[in-house]
Structure formats: C-alpha cells, structure tokens
Amino acid sequence: MTGLRRAFGAALLLFLLAPAVAGAAPIAAAALSAEDSATLQRIALYLNGIRTMTGRFQQTASGGVSTGRVWIARPGRMRFEYDPPNPTVVLADMFYVYYWDNELKQTQQISLKSTPAWFLLRDPIGFTADVTVTRFERSGNVIRVSVVETAQPEAGTLTMVFTENPLILQQWNVVDQQGKATTVALHDLQFGMALDPKLFQYQDPFHRQ
Secondary structure (H helix, E strand, O other), X not given: OHHHHHHHHHHOOOOOOOOOOOOOOOOOOOOOOHHHHHXXXXXXXXXXXXXXXXXXXXXXXXOEEEEEEEEEEOOOEEEEEEOOOOOEEEEEEOOEEEEXXXXXXXXXXXXXXXXXXXXXXXXXXXXXXXXXXXXXXXXXXXXXXXXXXXXXXXXXXXXXXXXXXXXXXXXXXXXXXXXXXXXXXXXXXXXXXOOOHHHHOOOOXXXXX
C-alpha cells in the first residue's frame, strides 16, 4: 500500500482529473484591469518562449513532500522523475500522460488534453476564450494567475506563480474538484538546451508479454 500511495500522490502532480459533474456551477472570471491584461500578455509571451527546460522540483501534497527532476519540451512533452525512495515516473508525450510505479510495476494513462497540464504544454499558450482566468493577484514582486478550461472547469484549477521582475515561473498549484491541492516549486532551472527525444517516448517499463 505504501507504493500505491506514492503512485497516487505522484499522479496528483499535474495530471489527476476530477470527474465531470452534471450541472456544475458557472465559473466566475476575474475582473481584469488594462494593466492586468497587459501583464497576462507578457506572461503568455514568456511561456511561449520556453521551448525546452530542465531543473529540479519539490512537490508538496497531502501525502507529504517529494523531490526530483523535471524536463519540458514544448509543445506537449514533459517528464518528472522522483528521487528515491519514490519509485514514480510521470511522462507526457504530446498525446497522453503516463505514470508508472517501478516498485509496484503498475502503469496508468490518461489524455493530456483533459488535464490542467495542457495549459503549460500547448502551443501557443494564450489567455484566450477557451481559458478562463479566475484569479489574478499582484503582491510585491509576485504574480499569481489561476486558470481553468472554460469548457470543463471541473477538470481542475491551475495556479501559476511568477516573479515579476524578472518574469520567471516559480511554481504551480493544482486543486481538484474535492479541494485537494498539489504544489510544485521549481529551482535550478535551465532553458534552451537540446533534450534527448527518448526522454518523452513511452515504452512499457515492465516488458509485458
């Protein structure tokens, strides 16, 4: 059960979906000033400029704290490897998200486009009609922006946290329908490097026959 709990906690990282709810309440868009809108355009430009990225992360969820390494290659590709003793790997390959537990030898798969992760991995990234900004806050040198998919807000809320000057993505938080939150803080980031495509190619790690 320990391994299963680790796998479940890792899945919450970005990709766990809350089931759709019939008759869900309409979402409320944040009231944005002209300055806020200009800042969102600046954020979109910054995020679209990230084509490849690697760094370290710290994930905080109800199950505790985990650390590891992340690789991103936009559009659509992301890989998280957790430090021991967590045996989990999470991978997005442009179409699906896979997560597997090397201890339990279990793998699960869901559609990338039905997860909050899709906002950060799509191309281009934009605060357009298909995305609703539900929160925009500026405090000192920190900007917080929360978004949901307009067509399926029940899939989860993604909150991104940036420093404003310079503009840098520091962390993100996902809250599911039940109010369960997972926060991922980033550090030691590097950008623009060549990444091995095999990092984002899923192959069954357990070689089932």
